[in-house]
Amino acid sequence: MTTAHLDLKPKDYRSEVPPDWCPGCGDFGVLNALQRACADLSIAPHEILVVSGIGCSSNLPGFFRSYGLHSLHGRSLPVATGARLGNHDLHVIAVGGDGDGYGIGMGHLFHSMRRNINLTYIVMDNEIYGLTTGQISPTSLTGMKTKTTPEGNLEPPANPLLVALAAGCHFVARGYSGDQKQLVEIIKQGLQHPGFALIDVFSPCVTFNRVNTYDFFKERVKRLEDMGHDSADHMAAIEQARIWGDVIPIGIFYQSPDPRPAIDDQDPALQGEPLVHRELGLSAEQRRQLIHEMM
Amino acid sequence: MANHRVWGVNMSERRDVIVGIGGAAGDGVASAGNNLALMCARQGIGIFAYNSYQSVIRGGHSWFRIRASNTQPQSVGDRVDLLIALNQDCLDRHLQEVHPGGVVLYNSSKLKLPHAPPKDVQVCALPLEELVPEAGKLTIMQNTVALGAVIQLMGLPLEGIEKLIEQAYGKKGEEVVRSNRAAARAGFDRAKESLVPIDSPLTPGGKPLAWIIGNQALAYGGALAGVKLYVAYPMSPATGVLHWMAKHARRLGICARQVEDEIAVINMAIGASHVGVRAMCATSGGGFALMSEAIGFAAMIETPVVVINVQRAGPSTGVPTKTEQGDLNQAVGASQGDLQRIIVAPTSIEDACHTIPEVFNLAERHQLPVIVLSDLLISEGGTTVPPETLDFEPVIDRGELITEAPADIDPAASYLRYRVTESGVSPRAIPGVPGHLFVAASDEQDEDGVLISDVYTDPVIRKKMVDKRARKMVGVLRDIPAPALEGPTDAQVTLLGWGSTRGVIAEAAKRLTDEGITANHLQIKFLVPFHAAEVSAIIESAQKTISVENSESGQFARHLRAETGLSVDGHIRKYDGEPFEPKHIVEGVKAVLRGDEVVRVLSTEPGWRSEHPPVATGPTGTRTH
Numbered sequence: 073m074t075t076a077h078l079d080l081k082p083k084d085y086r087s088e089v090p091p092d093w094c095p096g097c098g099d100f101g102v103l104n105a106l107q108r109a110c111a112d113l114s115i116a117p118h119e120i121l122v123v124s125g126i127g128c129s130s131n132l133p134g135f136f137r138s139y140g141l142h143s144l145h146g147r148s149l150p151v152a153t154g155a156r157l158g159n160h161d162l163h164v165i166a167v168g169g170d171g172d173g174y175g176i177g178m179g180h181l182f183h184s185m186r187r188n189i190n191l192t193y194i195v196m197d198n199e200i201y202g203l204t205t206g207q208i209s210p211t212s213l214t215g216m217k218t219k220t221t222p223e224g225n226l227e228p229p230a231n232p233l234l235v236a237l238a239a240g241c242h243f244v245a246r247g248y249s250g251d252q253k254q255l256v257e258i259i260k261q262g263l264q265h266p267g268f269a270l271i272d273v274f275s276p277c278v279t280f281n282r283v284n285t286y287d288f289f290k291e292r293v294k295r296l297e298d299m300g301h302d303s304a305d306h307m308a309a310i311e312q313a314r315i316w317g318d319v320i321p322i323g324i325f326y327q328s329p330d331p332r333p334a335i336d337d338q339d340p341a342l343q344g345e346p347l348v349h350r351e352l353g354l355s356a357e358q359r360r361q362l363i364h365e366m367m
Numbered sequence: 368m369a370n371h372r373v374w375g376v377n378m379s380e381r382r383d384v385i386v387g388i389g390g391a392a393g394d395g396v397a398s399a400g401n402n403l404a405l406m407c408a409r410q411g412i413g414i415f416a417y418n419s420y421q422s423v424i425r426g427g428h429s430w431f432r433i434r435a436s437n438t439q440p441q442s443v444g445d446r447v448d449l450l451i452a453l454n455q456d457c458l459d460r461h462l463q464e465v466h467p468g469g470v471v472l473y474n475s476s477k478l479k480l481p482h483a484p485p486k487d488v489q490v491c492a493l494p495l496e497e498l499v500p501e502a503g504k505l506t507i508m509q510n511t512v513a514l515g516a517v518i519q520l521m522g523l524p525l526e527g528i529e530k531l532i533e534q535a536y537g538k539k540g541e542e543v544v545r546s547n548r549a550a551a552r553a554g555f556d557r558a559k560e561s562l563v564p565i566d567s568p569l570t571p572g573g574k575p576l577a578w579i580i581g582n583q584a585l586a587y588g589g590a591l592a593g594v595k596l597y598v599a600y601p602m603s604p605a606t607g608v609l610h611w612m613a614k615h616a617r618r619l620g621i622c623a624r625q626v627e628d629e630i631a632v633i634n635m636a637i638g639a640s641h642v643g644v645r646a647m648c649a650t651s652g653g654g655f656a657l658m659s660e661a662i663g664f665a666a667m668i669e670t671p672v673v674v675i676n677v678q679r680a681g682p683s684t685g686v687p688t689k690t691e692q693g694d695l696n697q698a699v700g701a702s703q704g705d706l707q708r709i710i711v712a713p714t715s716i717e718d719a720c721h722t723i724p725e726v727f728n729l730a731e732r733h734q735l736p737v738i739v740l741s742d743l744l745i746s747e748g749g750t751t752v753p754p755e756t757l758d759f760e761p762v763i764d765r766g767e768l769i770t771e772a773p774a775d776i777d778p779a780a781s782y783l784r785y786r787v788t789e790s791g792v793s794p795r796a797i798p799g800v801p802g803h804l805f806v807a808a809s810d811e812q813d814e815d816g817v818l819i820s821d822v823y824t825d826p827v828i829r830k831k832m833v834d835k836r837a838r839k840m841v842g843v844l845r846d847i848p849a850p851a852l853e854g855p856t857d858a859q860v861t862l863l864g865w866g867s868t869r870g871v872i873a874e875a876a877k878r879l880t881d882e883g884i885t886a887n888h889l890q891i892k893f894l895v896p897f898h899a900a901e902v903s904a905i906i907e908s909a910q911k912t913i914s915v916e917n918s919e920s921g922q923f924a925r926h927l928r929a930e931t932g933l934s935v936d937g938h939i940r941k942y943d944g945e946p947f948e949p950k951h952i953v954e955g956v957k958a959v960l961r962g963d964e965v966v967r968v969l970s971t972e973p974g975w976r977s978e979h980p981p982v983a984t985g986p987t988g989t990r991t992h
């Protein structure tokens with residue numbers, strides 16, 4: 073869908089409800105970057121549907137002026153998929169946290185990437201469960217002490233980027249809430265990608281995560297574009313996605329130069345006008361044929 | 368007996384013929400049954416069919432019963448007149464059940480009678496090797512031979528099967544068609560020559576009927592209602608709906624997709640419905656359990672959605688290919704909190720097809736989820752219907768749906784998605800429409816969609832919004848018909864049932880009345896909301912009320928009690944996996960009249976010698992608790 077060029081500003085995507093995140097929460101940066109990206113791409117607010125799950129990060133639709141759907145914990149992707157299948161003229165953006173997307177919702181994430189439904193998924197990854205006041209998440213580092221791991225986390229963190237690269241996702245990126253410039257660019261690229269785009273964003277929880285702080289990331293994150301990474305190279309993307317230590321790469325890991333067609337572009341029943349605009353019911357001829365099959 | 372056999376003991380009473388076809392999965396039981404049903408339907412003969420099968424791909428035991436009559440049968444009946452045994456196991460199990468006057472048909476080149484046939488049962492041996500020498504190792508030809516023989520006994524013309532053979536094998540070439548026609552004729556002739564003639568009560572040649580399976584009826588009903596997205600995860604016995612949708616999707620402009628699990632299924636349906644699409648999904652008990660949380664979500668965000676639960680008994684796998692009305696409790700209790708839903712149970716296959724468009728209107732008018740409870744009896748049962756009853760254009764009422772912005776929209780006026788109204792229903796805008804931005808949330812929210820769940824929690828707003836949603840159920844109740852008592856009001860016995868058992872209970876009520884025990888019948892289709900006042904009045908003025916249900920614990924009787932405060936006097940319960948037959952209810956009623964409170968019935972006759980079904984206790988297949 074193309075919108076006649078509108079002169080949209082980030083403030084046009086600001087809802088009347090002020091975010092109730094803790095002051096300094098990384099999610100503010102993600103909200104700002106998303107508002108800027110949508111303004112830059114001139115997407116009218118009523119043509120956007122932001123779908124979230126449950127978590128501090130999943131409260132984002134309430135603070136973003138567009139259509140919003142704040143769904144169940146872990147279920148943003150199937151809800152967003154249904155919305156997109158129902159109306160492929162909408163820009164459907166799914167957002168949520170690491171617990172929402174990589175914990176309870178991991179099954180849906182894997183299949184959404186494999187299926188390649190055309191939507192953009194932004195995960196505000198704070199390596200903790202924020203809303204439920206500080207328990208480990210699937211991306212929490214080994215050894216991390218939280219309320220549920222008083223002796224330290226025994227499990228290694230999940231690597232969502234490697235999962236995405238294995239699942240056939242053709243747009244795999246990681247941003248950092250503290251690097252607005254790059255984050256806006258990543259989101260814009262993701263929104264324009266003709267298929268499923270996964271954008272993991274380091275979004276520090278200043279209240280419950282004392283390990284993965286702004287200082288932690290500031291010392292380590294390094295832009296892929298400054299390291300000469302070729303985002304069209306799948307193997308190079310895998311190599312970069314494995315790096316975690318003194319240097320943590322951020323940027324677009326993989327953006328296929330030849331993206332495979334999204335499911336919404338392939339399903340014969342979805343070609344032409346969106347399902348929502350189709351006439352309901354069956355024609356007399358369709359009924360006649362169907363009844364004929366039963367005789 | 369003279370040289371003329373009659374069907375059953377008293378010919379004047381015989382209006383139908385019941386054929387049982389049994390074999391292992393892979394023997395072609397279902398296709399033989401379908402073909403026979405189709406041949407009858409094309410001759411205007413009414414059919415009711417039920418397939419008891421095992422969920423194994425090969426082996427196991429499949430038992431397809433077809434009841435054929437000049438008028439539409441409402442249940443599968445309770446006899447076997449013509450037994451087509453496709454393997455030894457079937458012969459061993461079912462020979463004993465064949466009714467006096469009936470015939471057993473089998474391939475005597477391969478199978479042997481395990482014992483003498485019951486009294487007054489003729490044997491129609493159909494030696495495939497002799498009748499169709501060219502069949503060679505193709506034992507599947509025995510089905511064609513048996514069908515040829517059985518239609519002769521039923522009084523159907525040979526041309527019917529010849530036409531079917533052409534349609535089925537035309538693509539395989541002339542030779543295949545020719546040999547199958549020869550096989551059918553051989554069977555037809557053998558039946559004619561070798562048996563004492565039988566007068567069939569069937570009069571073929573009537574107006575052709577459509578032959579439809581319950582899951583097709585549900586799917587077709589969805590298409591009629593304007594379903595544009597159908598998502599599912601395969602689970603028997605609901606998969607037939609997905610198969611139908613996938614097969615017809617492209618032609619009908621429906622998107623039908625198999626997705627990763629039932630949680631995804633329901634959430635996708637809700638997502639699509641939220642943007643204005645009529646979306647439907649179907650599953651069985653276990654999948655429905657996974658959908659539970661999202662059903663409350665749909666109710667909370669006031670997004671309509673239609674979910675079919677073809678009930679199965681037990682967790683994955685339970686008894687997946689058997690029938691039970693075991694998920695009423697689950698449907699009533701599905702999801703968290705105190706949220707709205709409609710629960711409806713179609714009362715026949717034909718009704719299933721009409722119910723779906725009807726409940727889509729209710730879902731959209733009142734903006735809430737609808738749970739359709741089907742079961743194996745409906746979903747995989749088959750029936751004939753006059754084709755014109757399927758050829759209808761249902762009313763489509765989308766309720767207060769805003770699909771485009773009015774030209775004179777005031778950009779300053781804010782749209783309240785959850786505006787408090789007297790009916791509780793608020794005009795629903797779909798995403799994409801300018802000037803109506805809102806956020807819908809599983810969190811409690813105010814009229815404008817702003818969350819009040821945590822930080823802003825406000826008891827006044829919470830109560831206001833709960834009340835608003837709850838008020839919608841008043842309107843729903845007004846929109847749905849109250850159940851009506853069928854039969855004489857002053858009957859000695861009032862039978863109460865719900866959903867799929869309508870036909871068999873009606874038949875039992877009639878039989879009881881014929882036998883001198885006057886019976887009437889109340890069948891409940893809408894379980895939630897419930898017409899408590901009307902049902903209470905009926906129960907209170909009844910002489911003796913008896914609930915009839917496919918449930919061990921009496922979920923329906925409990926539901927009645929919860930809704931009306933009234934208990935029924937007697938209970939007839941069946942949970943052996945097989946559907947009620949009229950005789951089970953008749954015997955059950957007699958047992959209640961003798962003083963039993965709960966009668967647990969079984970599809971087994973005392974004295975049957977094989978393991979199928981296991982030995983029963985009590986009179987005529989009923990066992991009191």
Ligand SMILES: Cc1ncc(C[n+]2csc(CCOP(=O)(O)OP(=O)(O)O)c2C)c(N)n1
Nearest residue numbers: 126127128129145169170171172201202203
């Ligand atoms: C089915 C279900 N289980 C558990 C919860 C409780 N819960 C809400 S948010 C959450 C975790 C949130 O973590 P994350 O997704 O990382 O979001 P964050 O708050 O960190 O942004 C949990 C466990 C729930 N709402 N629903």
Ligand code: SF4
Nearest residue numbers: 094097128202277278
């Ligand atoms: S608890 Fe953490 S994640 Fe939640 S708002 Fe506060 S800082 Fe953000």
Ligand SMILES: [Mg+2]
Nearest residue numbers: 169170198200
């Ligand atoms: Mg988190």
